[in-house]
Amino acid sequence: MIPELGNFALILALLLALTQGTLPIIGAARGIPSWIALARPVVQGQFVFLAIAFGCLAYSFVNNDFSVMNVARNSNSELPIQYRIAASWGSHEGSLLLWVFMLSAWSVAVSVFSRHLPDEMVARVLGVMGLVSVGFILFLLVTSNPFDRLLPAALEGSDLNPLLQDPGMVIHPPMLYMGYVGFSVAFAFAIAALLSGQMDAAWARWSRPWTTVAWVFLTIGIMLGSWWAYYELGWGGWWFWDPVENASFLPWLVGTALVHSLAVTEKRGSFKSWTVLLAICAFSLSLLGTFLVRSGVLTSVHAFATDPARGIFILAFLVIVIGSSLLLFAWRAPKVGLGGKFDLVSRESMLLANNLLLMVAAGSVLLGTLYPLIMDSLDLGKISVGPPYFEAVFVPLMTPAIFLMGLGPLARWKQASLPELMLRLRWAFGVSVVTALLMPFVMGEWKPLVSFGLLLAFWIIATIFVSIRQRLHNSGQGGLFTKLARQSRSYYSMHLAHLGIAVFIIGVTLVNGYETEKDVRMEIGSTVTMGGYTFRFNGASPVSGPNYQAMRGDIDVLRNGEKIRVMQPEKRTYNASGMAMTEPAIDTGFLRDLYVAMGEPLEDGAWVVRVYHKPFVDWIWFGCLLMAFGGILAVTDRRYRLKVHNKHAENATVADDKRVASNPPRLSTGGKKA
Amino acid sequence: MTRFLLPLAAFIVLVLFLAVGLGLKPREVPSPLIGKPAPVFQSQLLHEPGKTLASQDNLGKVWLLNVWASWCVSCREEHPLLVELAKSGIVPIYGLNYKDKPDLALQWLSQYGDPYIVSVVDPEGRIGIDYGVYGVPETYVIDKNGVIRHKQIGPVTVESLEKKILPLIKELQG
Numbered sequence: 001m002i003p004e005l006g007n008f009a010l011i012l013a014l015l016l017a018l019t020q021g022t023l024p025i026i027g028a029a030r031g032i033p034s035w036i037a038l039a040r041p042v043v044q045g046q047f048v049f050l051a052i053a054f055g056c057l058a059y060s061f062v063n064n065d066f067s068v069m070n071v072a073r074n075s076n077s078e079l080p081i082q083y084r085i086a087a088s089w090g091s092h093e094g095s096l097l098l099w100v101f102m103l104s105a106w107s108v109a110v111s112v113f114s115r116h117l118p119d120e121m122v123a124r125v126l127g128v129m130g131l132v133s134v135g136f137i138l139f140l141l142v143t144s145n146p147f148d149r150l151l152p153a154a155l156e157g158s159d160l161n162p163l164l165q166d167p168g169m170v171i172h173p174p175m176l177y178m179g180y181v182g183f184s185v186a187f188a189f190a191i192a193a194l195l196s197g198q199m200d201a202a203w204a205r206w207s208r209p210w211t212t213v214a215w216v217f218l219t220i221g222i223m224l225g226s227w228w229a230y231y232e233l234g235w236g237g238w239w240f241w242d243p244v245e246n247a248s249f250l251p252w253l254v255g256t257a258l259v260h261s262l263a264v265t266e267k268r269g270s271f272k273s274w275t276v277l278l279a280i281c282a283f284s285l286s287l288l289g290t291f292l293v294r295s296g297v298l299t300s301v302h303a304f305a306t307d308p309a310r311g312i313f314i315l316a317f318l319v320i321v322i323g324s325s326l327l328l329f330a331w332r333a334p335k336v337g338l339g340g341k342f343d344l345v346s347r348e349s350m351l352l353a354n355n356l357l358l359m360v361a362a363g364s365v366l367l368g369t370l371y372p373l374i375m376d377s378l379d380l381g382k383i384s385v386g387p388p389y390f391e392a393v394f395v396p397l398m399t400p401a402i403f404l405m406g407l408g409p410l411a412r413w414k415q416a417s418l419p420e421l422m423l424r425l426r427w428a429f430g431v432s433v434v435t436a437l438l439m440p441f442v443m444g445e446w447k448p449l450v451s452f453g454l455l456l457a458f459w460i461i462a463t464i465f466v467s468i469r470q471r472l473h474n475s476g477q478g479g480l481f482t483k484l485a486r487q488s489r490s491y492y493s494m495h496l497a498h499l500g501i502a503v504f505i506i507g508v509t510l511v512n513g514y515e516t517e518k519d520v521r522m523e524i525g526s527t528v529t530m531g532g533y534t535f536r537f538n539g540a541s542p543v544s545g546p547n548y549q550a551m552r553g554d555i556d557v558l559r560n561g562e563k564i565r566v567m568q569p570e571k572r573t574y575n576a577s578g579m580a581m582t583e584p585a586i587d588t589g590f591l592r593d594l595y596v597a598m599g600e601p602l603e604d605g606a607w608v609v610r611v612y613h614k615p616f617v618d619w620i621w622f623g624c625l626l627m628a629f630g631g632i633l634a635v636t637d638r639r640y641r642l643k644v645h646n647k648h649a650e651n652a653t654v655a656d657d658k659r660v661a662s663n664p665p666r667l668s669t670g671g672k673k674a
Numbered sequence: 675m676t677r678f679l680l681p682l683a684a685f686i687v688l689v690l691f692l693a694v695g696l697g698l699k700p701r702e703v704p705s706p707l708i709g710k711p712a713p714v715f716q717s718q719l720l721h722e723p724g725k726t727l728a729s730q731d732n733l734g735k736v737w738l739l740n741v742w743a744s745w746c747v748s749c750r751e752e753h754p755l756l757v758e759l760a761k762s763g764i765v766p767i768y769g770l771n772y773k774d775k776p777d778l779a780l781q782w783l784s785q786y787g788d789p790y791i792v793s794v795v796d797p798e799g800r801i802g803i804d805y806g807v808y809g810v811p812e813t814y815v816i817d818k819n820g821v822i823r824h825k826q827i828g829p830v831t832v833e834s835l836e837k838k839i840l841p842l843i844k845e846l847q848g
Contacts, residue, residue, distance in 0.1 A: 069747070072747055073747045154747065155778075155781075156745070156778075158746060158747050159745070273678070277681060280681075281681075284685075291692070311696040315689065315692055318692075319689055322685055323682070323685065326685055329678060329681065329682075330678040330681075330682055333678050334678055370688075370691065373691060373692070374691050376695065377691050377695055576745050577773075578743075578745075578772075578773030578774075578799060
C-alpha cells in the first residue's frame with residue numbers, strides 16, 4: 001500500500017511539474033497574470049508530493065519491505081537503522097528520487113526568497129526548473145521506478161553495498177546532489193534571462209547568491225567524497241581521477257569560473273554572454289555527470305546491471321535540455337551587447353584569463369574521462385586513462401591560474417598598471433620564493449616539486465596579506481580593528497576561499513612529497529618504524545558487528561619508546577553479500593595522519609599490514625572547508641542581509657555599497673516573514 | 675552569430691560519441707580464462723554435504739557452470755530461464771553456490787526450482803577467485819576438453835541465450 005501511495009504521489013508530482021514547466025512560461029511570454037501567478041503554488045505543491053514519495057520510499061526501507069525490489073536489492077534486516085534510511089538514496093532509483101526531491105526543494109527556496117523579483121522573471125525561472133523536473137520524474141517512472149514490486153517478496157534483502165555503510169556516505173550524496181541540482185537555479189536564471197532578453201547587473205545580482213550556495217554544497221560534497229575514499233577504501237589515497245569523481249569535479253571547475261564571472265557581470269556589466277554560457281555549462285555538466293554515472297557508458301564502481309533503456313532516456317533528455325539551451329544561446333546571446341570595456345591589464349582581463357584556464361582544465365578533464373569511450377567508439381581498442389594524464393595536464397594549467405589569483409584582487413577594474421602591480425607585489429613575491437625554497441629543508445629533504453607547490457601556496461597567502469594591508473591603508477581613520485570591521489563580508493569571503501586553495505595546495509604538496517608507506521608482514525609482537533613512530537602488532541582477534549564479522553588488529557603506536565595510542569584496523573566480511581572490506585584505523589593530527597590497514601592473514605596469527613605516515617594530509621580537506629566557508633560568508637554579505645532588517649526593500653538605499661549599479665538589490669533572505 | 679553556435683557544435687559531437695558509447699559494453703572485458711582450461715575444483719555438494727564433485731568428472735561433455743547465491747536478487751531474474759533450459763535437456767547445468775549459507779540456499783531452490791544437476795558449495799569464494807568471479811550471477815560454458823569457451827557476466831537473458839550461448843553449445847556438442 002505505502003509503495004503504491006508513493007508511486008501515486010510521484011505521478012501527481014509529474015503532473016504538477018508539467019503545469020509548472022508550461023503555463024508560467026507561456027504566461028510570462030503572453031502577459032497572462034493568472035498563469036504567471038501559478039508558478040509559486042504549483043512549485044510548492046510539487047514539493048509536497050515529492051516529499052510524500054520520498055517519505056514512502058524511506059518508510060519501505062525502514063520497515064524492511066522486501067516486496068519492493070529496490071529495498072530487496074539494497075537493504076537487509078540486519079542493517080542498522082541509519083543505513084536503512086541512507087539506503088533510500090543508495091540505489092540508482094533512490095538517488096534519482098533524491099535528485100528531483102532536491103530540485104523541488106531548490107524551487108521552493110526560489111519561490112520563497114524571490115518576493116522582490118519581477119513576477120515574470122520568477123515565472124520563467126520556476127518554469128525552466130519545472131521542465132527539468134518533468135524530465136527526471138518521467139525518467140523515474142518510465143525506466144527506474146523505485147516503487148517496483150518484487151513478487152513473491154524476498155525473505156531477506158541483499159544488503160546495502162558495504163562501501164556505502166559509513167557515516168560519510170550517508171551525507172556525501174545529498175551534499176553532492178544539492179550542489180549539482182543547485183546549479184539548476186543558475187541555469188534557470190540564465191535561460192530566463194535569454195528568454196526575456198534582459199541581461200543586466202540586476203540579473204547577475206539575483207543569480208549570484210544561488211550559484212554560490214550551490215558551489216558551497218558541491219565543494220563540501222566533493223570534499224566528503226574524497227575524505228570517504230581516504231578512510232574507507234583502505235589504500236590511503238584521496239583522489240583517484242575515477243570517472244565518477246571527475247563527473248563531480250567538472251561542474252565544480254565550471255561553477256568556480258561561473259562564480260567569478262558573475263562577479264564581473266554584476267559589478268562591471270561585462271562578460272554577459274560568457275556568464276550565461278558558463279551557467280548553461282555548469283548545469284549541463286551536472287546532467288552529464290548523472291548520465292555518465294547512471295548509464296554505464298563508463299566503467300565505474302557503481303551499479304552492476306545497467307539498463308540500456310536508461311542510457312538512451314538520459315541521453316535524449318540531455319539532448320533536449322542542453323541542445324535547446326545552447327540553441328537559445330546561439331539565437332539570443334549575439335544581441336546581448338558587450339558591457340563595460342576594459343584594458344588588457346585590468347581585473348576583468350585577469351578574471352577572464354582565469355575563467356579560460358578553468359574551462360580549459362575542465363575540458364581536459366572531460367576529454368580524459370571520455371577518452372576511453374571515444375577510443376572504443378572509433379574501434380581503436382579499450383584503454384584507460386589514469387592519474388598521470390590528469391596530473392600532467394591539470395598542474396600546468398592551474399599554475400598560471402594561481403599566479404593570477406594573487407594578482408587579480410589587487411588589480412584595478414577597467415585599467416590597471418602592470419609596473420605598479422609589480423612594485424606593490426615585489427615583497428610578496430620575494431617572501432614567497434624564499435619561504436618556498438627554505439621550507440622543504442624544515443621537512444627534512446629539499447625536493448623541487450615540493451618547493452614549487454609551496455611557492456604557489458605562499459604566493460596566495462602573501463598576496464592576501466598585501467591586499468588586506470592596502471585595503472586597510474585606504475579605508476580612512478581609526479584603529480586596526482575598526483578598519484578591519486569596516487570591510488565587507490564579501491571581501492573577506494574572497495580571501496578566505498583563496499586561502500582555502502593555499503591550504504589545499506600545502507596539503508597536497510606535502511603529502512605527495514613526504515608520505516611514507518610500508519607493506520609489511522607483521523608477526524605478533526613485531527614492530528615497524530616510520531616517520532619517528534613505532535608500530536607494534538599485538539595480533540588480531542575476531543569481533544562481530546550488527547551485519548558483519550571482522551578480524552580486528554591491535555597495534556600500539558609508540559613515540560620515543562612511549563605508547564601514545566592503540567590503533568584497531570579491521571578486516572570485515574559482510575554477512576549478506578560476503579563482501580570483504582578493509583576498515584583502516586587513522587590517527588588524525590594537525591601535522592600528520594597515521595594510517596594502518598589490515599591486509600591478508602598469514603600463518604601463526606601474522607598479518608600483512610599496510611602502514612602509512614601522511615604529513616599534512618588533513619590540510620587538503622581543511623582547505624576545502626575554508627573554500628566552502630568563504631562561500632557561506634559571501635552569501636551572508638550585508639547587501640543580501642540588509643533586507644532582513646529593512647523589509648521595505650524598494651525604499652532602501654544601499655548607501656555604503658558603492659558597487660550597486662542601477663537596481664537596488666532585490667534578493668531577500670528574510671522574505672518569508674515579510 | 676557563428677561563434678555563438680560553437681558550443682552547440684561541440685555538444686553535438688559529444689552527443690554522437692555518447693550515443694555510440696551506449697551501444698558499447700566497457701565491462702565486457704574479455705575474460706583471460708576464455709580458451710583456457712577451466713580451473714580445477716573439488717567441493718562438497720549442496721544437497722549431500724558428504725559427497726563431492728570434481729570438475730574433471732565432467733570431462734567429455736559440454737556443460738554450464740552457473741554461479742549463484744540466495745542473496746543475489748539478479749539471480750532470480752535468470753532463474754526461470756535456467757529452469758526451462760534444464761527441462762529442455764539441451765545442456766547440463768551445474769551450480770556453484772557462491773558465498774552462501776546452505777539452509778538459505780536449499781530453501782531458495784525449493785522455492786524457485788532447481789535447474790542444477792548438482793550444486794557445489796563455495797562458502798569462502800575460493801573457487802570463485804580461481805574463476806575470476808566479480809559479480810553474481812555469472813555463467814561459464816565449458817567444452818568437452820574442460821576448456822572455458824564463454825563467460826556470461828550478469829544474468830542470462832533470452833537474447834544472450836539465443837544469440838550466443840545456445841548456438842555455441844550446439845557447435846561444441848556437434
